[in-house]
Structures are given as structure tokens and as C-alpha cells.
Amino acid sequence: MWFGNKGNDNDVAVSTRVRIARNLSGYPFPGRLSAEQEKEICSKVAEIYKGKEWKINDLSKLSKAERESLADKHIISRELAEKEGMSEYISNKAGDVNIMLLEEDHVRIQAIEPGFNVKTAMEKAYKAEEILDKNAEIAYSEKYGYLTHCPTNLGTAIRISVMLHLPSYTRAGQIRELALQLAKLGLTIRGEDGEGSSASAYLYQISNQITLGVSEDEIVERIEKIIGQIIEGERSMHEKLAESSKSAIRESARRKYGMLMYSESISSKELTSYYSDLRLAAASGLIKLPVEKLDELMIRSKPYTIEAEHKNTSSPEERDRARAALVREIIGNAEI
Amino acid sequence: MLCEKCNKNEATFFYHENVNGQVRNYKLCADCANELQKNGELNIKDFTSSPFDSIGKFFANPFKSMDKLFSGVFGETPSLLSSISSGRPAAKCDCGMTLNDFLENGMAGCPSCYETFENDIEPTVKRIHGKTVHEGHSPARFREKNDLKKQIEKLEKERTDAVSSENYEKAAEIRDKINELKNQLKGE
Numbered sequence: 001m002w003f004g005n006k007g008n009d010n011d012v013a014v015s016t017r018v019r020i021a022r023n024l025s026g027y028p029f030p031g032r033l034s035a036e037q038e039k040e041i042c043s044k045v046a047e048i049y050k051g052k053e054w055k056i057n058d059l060s061k062l063s064k065a066e067r068e069s070l071a072d073k074h075i076i077s078r079e080l081a082e083k084e085g086m087s088e089y090i091s092n093k094a095g096d097v098n099i100m101l102l103e104e105d106h107v108r109i110q111a112i113e114p115g116f117n118v119k120t121a122m123e124k125a126y127k128a129e130e131i132l133d134k135n136a137e138i139a140y141s142e143k144y145g146y147l148t149h150c151p152t153n154l155g156t157a158i159r160i161s162v163m164l165h166l167p168s169y170t171r172a173g174q175i176r177e178l179a180l181q182l183a184k185l186g187l188t189i190r191g192e193d194g195e196g197s198s199a200s201a202y203l204y205q206i207s208n209q210i211t212l213g214v215s216e217d218e219i220v221e222r223i224e225k226i227i228g229q230i231i232e233g234e235r236s237m238h239e240k241l242a243e244s245s246k247s248a249i250r251e252s253a254r255r256k257y258g259m260l261m262y263s264e265s266i267s268s269k270e271l272t273s274y275y276s277d278l279r280l281a282a283a284s285g286l287i288k289l290p291v292e293k294l295d296e297l298m299i300r301s302k303p304y305t306i307e308a309e310h311k312n313t314s315s316p317e318e319r320d321r322a323r324a325a326l327v328r329e330i331i332g333n334a335e336i
Numbered sequence: 337m338l339c340e341k342c343n344k345n346e347a348t349f350f351y352h353e354n355v356n357g358q359v360r361n362y363k364l365c366a367d368c369a370n371e372l373q374k375n376g377e378l379n380i381k382d383f384t385s386s387p388f389d390s391i392g393k394f395f396a397n398p399f400k401s402m403d404k405l406f407s408g409v410f411g412e413t414p415s416l417l418s419s420i421s422s423g424r425p426a427a428k429c430d431c432g433m434t435l436n437d438f439l440e441n442g443m444a445g446c447p448s449c450y451e452t453f454e455n456d457i458e459p460t461v462k463r464i465h466g467k468t469v470h471e472g473h474s475p476a477r478f479r480e481k482n483d484l485k486k487q488i489e490k491l492e493k494e495r496t497d498a499v500s501s502e503n504y505e506k507a508a509e510i511r512d513k514i515n516e517l518k519n520q521l522k523g524e
Contacts, residue, residue, distance in 0.1 A: 213467025
């Protein structure tokens, strides 16, 4: 699993995802497929990814919490988790490449890496894509490139998304300016998962908006360059902050850590409100807490994931107690 | 199609917005779109009589969701914003999708829609991506074809050079090679 592991530029970057959309020639796009065609596509693709390296997962056999938890972990999209009827995804052994079937497009290949690592995510995703390309006729036109359900994905049909923790940009009121600058460069910024509540964790996803008329290499180059600059910007603000208010930040982070450690019950909202300050202090080296463990905690403490992974957690109160135990399990051993 | 506000002028401005699942669609003429913008309903900054002439402006400021972004609530980027420039909205793809539906929903029905409506949707594609021709990877079956095409182009050039330097024997040799490659291309 990608989370819980160290990655490049982890002090600011949480994860890097690459998603490639592909469709099979000769079929309508999802939503316009007959039940028979859906079945046909699933078995065709499953046949292509057979073998020890791959596993087919039938989402219809999972509970709602289990499906939503897969979306919490960015293994599948929220849309696929909530899709009715036939829904499957194929995963590799390591769990870092997942292939969604019958989401917005017939096939969506996703690779995810911890930290900021576009090259590795691209390599893994394209390795999986080559298997499909060799064994299926992929919808493509010389003019518009890879043909996708929505014209916003035409061309290369790739979306590279990097999740960043930007507390300093946010506090300095610079997200607006950042969004405007990024827009000019064909990139977008949004809150993690597109959910309103996430903004308080100061997590943002930056991804390429334009997919047609720019090659894969150009998209990678642009993302690497621009996000590299944002990471540098956030980092230099961390450093300034750490210099000017070192003891205040450390004191506040230690108190928060203490609260978390000795609580019997923690709500998702409360944990989220502590996450950003703890991560900032950890990233600035003011407390000894591995940032990747905090990121893991953020994912594994989401309501659906708690419900999917812990017994007797169907009520919010039960989940809050399980969350407090999870905090101690994941970051309890730190000598901050 | 007439503007749904004044019911008089042709609708040339199509607005699709999806903010956290709340969808709003407008089909408007330029005048009404301008008016709604002034009232703050569309909230497209940099709005002029030809609002989307620059891709930079298009993505810089256009959506209400962008404003919400600043208060910490994020919206989906609209999937497609289009103004029909085509005169054949009833044209139909084999899958049953009409051009009108395609542009209105912002989603194609099947991969062939892109061929059927190739020219009709070009302005829309340009507004989204700023460009209209793909660059980059292609499926293996196209890569072989492209390689052949490139080889033929190169040989054609060499043949012209051979002819202009009156090396007819060489030119004939190259011509045979070109024909061979062309047959291969046809056979694919």
C-alpha cells in the first residue's frame, strides 16, 4: 500500500497519482452499455490481466463501507465506489497499480506513489497500459488521440495529480493567487477528494487540466517543474516560520499530540483539525514524528475506513473510540 | 435553438456547472449571458462579448466553484462548456447520439461520435484544450502505421533528390521501395 511509506519531498508532498483513461473500440461509453456489453468488457479486460501479478476484485460483493474505504485510500474513485450494478477493479500484487473498469471510461489505470514521484507513477501506469494495448483494440483517432467519454480527457487521456500539504500558502492567503497562476499553465488545484471538509487539513490536489495537444513528456515536465516550485515555496515558508516561532509551534504541536494520545474518543473533525499543525511541526523538524505516519493516520481514520477495518464500529461513537485507539497504534510510539 | 431566457435570439452560449453535485445548465444568447453575468448569476470574470477567446482566461477565473474554492469549499470543474458553432445539431452518430445531445451533455456516446462529429466539435475541443490535434503516445497498431508513413515520406524526398540530380536508376529503386511500403500500409 502506498500510504505509511516514505516518499520524495514528503515534508510537503503526500502522494502522486497517474491515471490513464482507455476505451475499447466498438462499444458505447459506460452509461450507454447494455448489461451484456458490460459483462463482455469486464471479462475481456480480466482475460488480458490474468496471471499471478493481477487480481480481479468484484466490488458488488463488498459492503458500502468497504467500497468507500477503497476510495478513501485512492485505490478506486468515489464514483466507482458508489456505482450501481456491475463494478470491478483489477489490482496488482503490490497494490500500487489499480485498474478501474466501467467507471467514466471503460478502463482507467491508476498508479499511486507516496510523496512527489511522477516518473515512477508514470512508469508503473504505462507498464500496465502496454498490456492492454497489446491485447485489445483501444479507441483512438489520429486527430483527437485516445478517445474518452468526456472531451476534457481527449488526447493523452492522462491525469497526473499530486497531493500537497500547503498550510503556509493557505495561511498567507495565497491559494487564490496560486489557483490563478496554475490555471494559466493548464493546471488546477482543488481540495483533497473535492470535499469541503478537507480544506481544514490544508491538503490540496494539483493536476493537469489539459490533455490534448501536449505530449505525455511535456505534461510530466510541466508538472514536475511547477509543483517542484510550489514545494520549494511551501518549504521556505516552513523554514521561516520555524525560525521565527519555533517554541510556540513546538509547544502547540506537543500539546495536540498529548491530547490525541490520552483521548478515549476522537472525532474525525477533531483529528483533522490537529493533523495540519502536527504535520507542519513534523515537516519542519520541530517534533520527531514521521509525516508519512500522519498521512496514514488521516486515511485509516476516515469513517468508512474505520467501519471497514474494525469490528463493532457502525455508530459514530464507536468509530470515535476506535479512532482514538488507531491514533495510539499508528503514532503512539513516536518519541516526539 | 433559442435562448431560454429571452426566447428570441439564437442560443450561442452554453453553460454547464457542477458544484458538489448541484448541476446548473444554461442555454443563452450572448446578450442574456452578458446580463446574467452582470447580475452575478454566472459569475464569469473577464466576461466580454466573446468570452472564451483565450484559454488562459477560460481557466483563469470562470466558474463560481473557483470562488467557493477560496472559502475552502471545492467544486467540480465543469465538464464542458460549449457554444455551438455547427449548423447541424440533429446530426446523428450510429450509437444514437445527436450532435446537440453531445454538446449539451458534454459527453460522447461512443468512440465513433468523435469521427462522426469531428469537425462540429472542433471549436469546443479548442476551447477546452487550446489545441485540436493530439500529440504524444499512440496505440501500437498506429505506431507501426506512423512509422511506415514516415519512412515513405523520407523515401519520397530521396526520390525527388535523385530525380533532380538525374540519377534515374536510383530513383526507380526508391520508387519500388515506396510502392512496397505503400502496399504494406494498405495491408494493415
